[in-house]
Amino acid sequence: MRIVTVIGNRPQFVKAAAVSRLLRERHDEHLVHTGQHHDDELSAIFFEELQVPRPERQLHISGGTNTDQTARMLAGLGPLLAEEQPNVVLVYGDTNSTVAGGLAAAQANIPVVHVEAGMRSFDRRMPEELNRVLTDHLSALLLTPSQTAMDNLARESVAGRAVLVGDVMVDVALLFQPRAKADHHPLRDAGVAPGEYVLATSHRAGNVDVPERLRKLVDLLLAGDEPVVFPLHPRTGARLDAAGWLDELQEADHIRLAPPLGYMAFTSLLTNARAVLTDSGGVQKEAYFAGVPCVTMRDTTEWVETVDMGWNVLVDLDRDAAHAALHRTPPAQRPELYGDGRAGERVVAAIDDLA
Structure with missing residues (x-):
């Protein structure tokens, strides 16, 4: 055909x-x-x-x-x-x-x-x-x-x-995640060590295009002192710059801003992270595949099984809920869901x- x-x-x-x-x-x-x-x-x-x-x-x-x-x-x-x-x-x-x-x-x-x-x-x-x-x-x-x-x-x-x-993303994860996890070059570029940082991503229009919610995102990222690697989606970077809040993230000692990354570099950071903080559907799944606890900055998700299994927590942009979820103990079991x-x-x- x-x-x-x-x-x-x-x-x-x-x-x-x-x-x-x-x-x-x-x-x-x-x-x-x-x-x-x-x-x-x-x-x-x-x-x-x-x-x-x-x-x-x-x-x-x-x-x-x-x-x-x-x-x-x-x-x-x-x-x-x-x-x-x-x-x-x-x-x-x-x-x-x-x-x-x-x-x-x-x-x-x-x-x-x-x-x-x-x-x-x-x-x-x-x-x-x-x-x-x-x-x-x-x-x-x-x-x-x-x-x-x-x-x-x-x-x-x-x-x-x-x-x-x-x-189909399971197919790709099984093929590439082990190789990416073994490559620590992206971690060295970000100045972090395996298991000692949070990987954060945000690009959803509902989070970054609404000034009040974008401010909540900034406050959530600024809270705490654990290293946070934050590859900047072009839209997110533009919105932060326009609002005058990009400098706050750049000046925070614990936040490592990074440019958009290729698949292998991003997967290296994901598989070696202690936890993931995201509003992306795809990243929620990839975290589950890698056995990395996920905290989702939304109040709904299409990947409900990851929440049901305890590997993903929905916190919207609630700073206190997010940081409590980031420090939870992950479940002992991770069933083959997909x-x-x-x-x-x-x-x-x-x-x-x-x-």
Whole structure:
């Protein structure tokens, strides 16, 4: 079959690392990079480190509101799909690129395959929640990472066929996390030692685009004296700079600001951290895979199993709750929640069945 895969951000590059190579052994896949994450140098690092095939097409669409960005992606993808004439369009996750790829395909009567289908935070304030719900309801084949996701789709009576394949990010983690953990160069660059620091990330619009919440984030990070490594997402850095609060973080002795990192450098810091503080869905999962306790700066999560198992705690931006959660004792057990590392194979098998 001829397959167009639409990707646009770094977590989708990671997911494609588990699928594209296997998919290309049986099918003709063309990768389309929308440009949603537009830092070309860092994107190139992800493709090189993870051995993802280079995109055949790049749309260079970034910036603007969610509505504007999605509209521009639709305008770019419509003619592209008419030209490529794929049998299937494959999308991952919950970004603007996901819903734009799915909607453009569905409107052209091309079957949509959604990898990481069925995830729900039940928070419609989040653009990601809207994107994942809409994509699920226009997809022909919904490939889920967990039984919880299957249950969500059954409850919503989606029209497409749902298949439990596991999480493709487990495949990548099993392959790369051991090697990354053994490489301490990123720790030395940050001036920290294994097990003696917290890794923090924040990029959600609900946290960084609202001044009152951004201030709470700064206060949360400034509290305490344990080393905190904080790779700055471009949007977060811009918002902090505009508000005049970036200097406070730069001057704090315990905070190590870092530029955006490639997959291996970030994974090195994650796997060697004592704990993780984040608002990212993907980082919550990667922390679980690595056996690192996670504290999530949101009041909802789509990865509810990590909370149920005690490895993840939701604290929103409550400083006291966050620091109490960071010092809890992790559970003794860490069940295999999201598969055995062969999700990519099951994705391809499900697409074969669709053919």
